[in-house]
Amino acid sequence: MKILHGIGASKGIAIGKITLCLNIDNHIEKKTIIDVEAELARLDEAKKTSVEALNAIYAKALKRVGEANSMIFQIHIMMLQDEDFYGAIQTAIREEKLNAEYAVWQAGQQFSEMFSQMDDEYMRGRASDVIDISKRLIRNLDTRLANGLDSLSSPTIVAAADLMPSETVQMDKEMVYAFVTQEGSKSSHSAILARTMGIPAVVGLADQFNELSDGAEIIVDGNTGDVILEPDEATRTDYRAKQEEFIKHQQELKxxxxxxxxxxxxxxxxxxxxxxxxxxxxxxxxxxxxxxxxxxxxxxxxxxxxxxxxxxxxxxxxxxxxxxxxxxxxxxxxxxxxxxxxxxxxxxxxxxxxxxxxxxxxxxxxxxxxxxxxxxxxxxxxxxxxxxxxxxxxxxxxxxxxxxxxxxxxxxxxxxxxxxxxxxxxxxxxxxxxxxxxxxxxxxxxxxxxxxxxxxxxxxxxxxxxxxxxxxxxxxxxxxxxxxxxxxxxxxxxxxxxxxxxxxxxxxxxxxxxxxxxxxxxxxxxxxxxxxxxxxxxxxxxx
CATH class of the missing domain: 3.20.20.60 (Phosphoenolpyruvate-binding domains)
Incomplete structure (x- = not known):
């Protein structure tokens, strides 16, 4: 048993096995392409699919978390259609003969870095949004790079390097007990959405995240920020009691x-x-x-x-x-x-x-x-x-x-x-x-x-x-x-x-x-x- 310490981003306690999400950055291959026009057509189709998905997510988010928290997905659509961002991807395909997946990843990194260096706080906040829309494009270009959140077969605790707002808002509370991330903060879009949706969350595990493995059992305490890896029976029993107490408390509030x-x-x-x-x-x-x-x-x-x-x-x-x-x-x-x-x-x-x-x-x-x-x-x-x-x-x-x-x-x-x-x-x-x-x-x-x-x-x-x-x-x-x-x-x-x-x-x-x-x-x-x-x-x- 080991206790990891992160940031409690959304209250609640969850006990379950980990589904470790794919870190897309480690699986992007850089290739040289021959048919530029075919690659550009692939990109346009992925863009179309992404916009349709974002519109659907926005409609779903309106019902689940309200307009203020849903507005981010309209911003994502606008960013996806931005001439500078999308044009940079097209240029990389045309001039550098890069495959679309790598061209998107490269542009995403460049624009994210550019936003993160800006003086304006609002614009700095757009850095993570660029990464979000880049990942969406890449996954629509290569379905093998899907993060697995769309195909959960049993209730689980999601563990990811970071979760984008679009990934968080689609979570089904019946299938996701909680989530933990390597990065993130209490004020991130995903943390705010988790609180609104009532999903326990711990973020900011940093290097401790590397100790998590797919299928391992953990306890997530969104109240304290603790993540307990492979808990012993006594700890498991103690946290089940705390979990029941928290649920009872929520019912009493009603x-x-x-x-x-x-x-x-x-x-x-x-x-x-x-x-x-x-x-x-x-x-x-x-x-x-x-x-x-x-x-x-x-x-x-x-x-x-x-x-x-x-x-x-x-x-x-x-x-x-x-x-x-x-x-x-x-x-x-x-x-x-x-x-x-x-x-x-x-x-x-x-x-x-x-x-x-x-x-x-x-x-x-x-x-x-x-x-x-x-x-x-x-x-x-x-x-x-x-x-x-x-x-x-x-x-x-x-x-x-x-x-x-x-x-x-x-x-x-x-x-x-x-x-x-x-x-x-x-x-x-x-x-x-x-x-x-x-x-x-x-x-x-x-x-x-x-x-x-x-x-x-x-x-x-x-x-x-x-x-x-x-x-x-x-x-x-x-x-x-x-x-x-x-x-x-x-x-x-x-x-x-x-x-x-x-x-x-x-x-x-x-x-x-x-x-x-x-x-x-x-x-x-x-x-x-x-x-x-x-x-x-x-x-x-x-x-």
Whole structure:
């Protein structure tokens, strides 16, 4: 028996035998071809098959994991059809007389390396996507290189050097107990999908991965990140008990549907869901969220090749408000820039985009776009309980400028006799140290604060949250961050407005009691975490 240590990426415990997936990089042969046109025709056919498969995966993913998590497959289709990438493969076949499989592999490596060296975080994230679409093309060129996930004959634990998003989302929970990977991180697309789908996962085993072999029995503990190779009977018995306890816990959580998040001493919390698309409301309702605490409107922009019109946005916002049936829906105005780029916005290259033209700065710089979104939002307020939230605030002047634009839209709609609810709430995100230090003044201008702990942690600690080499320094429980949160909460309480948390640490149950104590009354998390958080609140007893 041996214990390997990785990163727990998705909670749960699995016991079973390994299916070791083929590492395609070790099986690509470099050949010289004679019939160039025939090879190009093979490539085109593989491309056609790949696009058809990606469209099918996208449709399947929509139902399983929602629009926000499915959008990656639309990006894959666009990348597959990119002239630079596909043209590089064709050129290698024509000029170097390479076989299509090797030409694809070569282009994939080159473009992946190019993306990984870029300054922009969003573009760096495309490196793994290029590898994903390259593997898909190669497997459609040579079916012998299939990874085996499509032909599993019995339930198993999948072990792979890495898993691409398209491979993860196709996993059948009845056939895949869990997966472990050599590479990857807790924030990778595959890890996020695993959590959404409820598949236990451990990633980042590094060199320890080489100790795994096909058919070997292992225990995967997605809670701790441990992988136990060839466990003895006592360990197996112990983990079966833990597994049953985890399943029982998940079933008990379902019993909390319809209950309130009220502490033992009578403090009521609102537990809301974060979503990125109208279709994600299904997950929020399924997990009995009290409302929507963060609708990331930028995804409407990121999944389009042009600015979404006022009518397109209005329909999206109206749909969410109607489906939530009078529960509060907080919609964040577009938060583009930094790691969320759209080509048609034509943002300038920046050495440090996280500190550059992003979020509200874009909105106030491009007021035509901002006014279009505000009109759509305020029109939608007639169909439910709307709250509008503005990100990346650093000054009172910004808030007053925003409120002036809101009043302009309200006046225009009144003149046009277009209905809206004049009593919708206006709030700001507290996610910069500047907004914390000015929180006493900002609180006088708005109806609520929502603390974005992801960026607040990044800016407070001067730690790039997308940089895995310093990820151990990114700590949302750091005393400096907690003091920032408490200061903002005190300012909100003094001004008589409510305050919530919508960053990742909202789901950290070790911080829940702290949030209750300082006056936070709303927490917004990924839909699957709603019931767990409700349970944590109900167990708090502050004397």
């Amino acid at each position: 019993l909390l549907k319809g209950t309130k998040a009220i502490t033992k001493n009578g403090v009521e919390m609102e537990i809301n869901a974060n979503i990125g698309h109208p279709e994600d409301v299904d997950l929020a309702l399924e997990n009995d969220a009290d409302g929507i605490g963060l609708f990331r409107s930028e995804f409407l922009y990121m999944e389009s090749n042009q600015f979404p019109s006022e009518e397109e946005q209005f329909i999206a916002y109206k749909t969410v408000l109607e489906r939530m049936g009078g529960k509060r829906v907080i919609i964040r105005t577009l938060d583009l820039g930094a790691d969320k780029q759209v080509p048609y916005l034509n943002l300038p290259h920046e050495e440090n985009p996280a500190l550059g033209l992003r979020a509200i700065r874009i909105c106030l710089d491009r007021q035509d776009l901002f006014l279009t979104q505000l009109r759509a939002l305020i029109r939608a307020s007639a169909y439910g309980k709307l709250a509008i939230m503005f990100p990346m605030i650093i000054s009172v002047d910004e808030v007053r400028q925003i409120k002036g634009l809101v009043e302009k839209v309200k006046n225009d709609l009144t003149k046009e006799k277009i209905p809206f609810d004049p009593h919708f709430e206006i709030g700001i995100m507290i996610e910069t140290p500047a907004s914390v230090m000015l929180s006493d003044e900002l609180a006088k201008e708005v109806d609520f604060f929502s603390i974005g702990t992801n960026d607040l942690t990044q800016y407070t600690l001067a730690v790039d949250r997308m940089n895995h080499s310093i990820s151990k320094l990114f700590d949302s429980r750091h005393p400096a961050v907690l003091r920032m949160i408490e200061m903002a909460a005190q300012s909100a309480k003094k001004a008589g407005i409510w305050v919530g948390i919508c960053g990742e640490s909202a789901a950290d149950t070790s911080l829940t009691e702290f949030y209750v104590k300082i006056g936070v009354r709303e927490l917004s998390v990924t839909p699957s975490a709603v019931l767990e958080l409700r349970r944590a609140v109900q167990q708090i007893d502050i004397k």
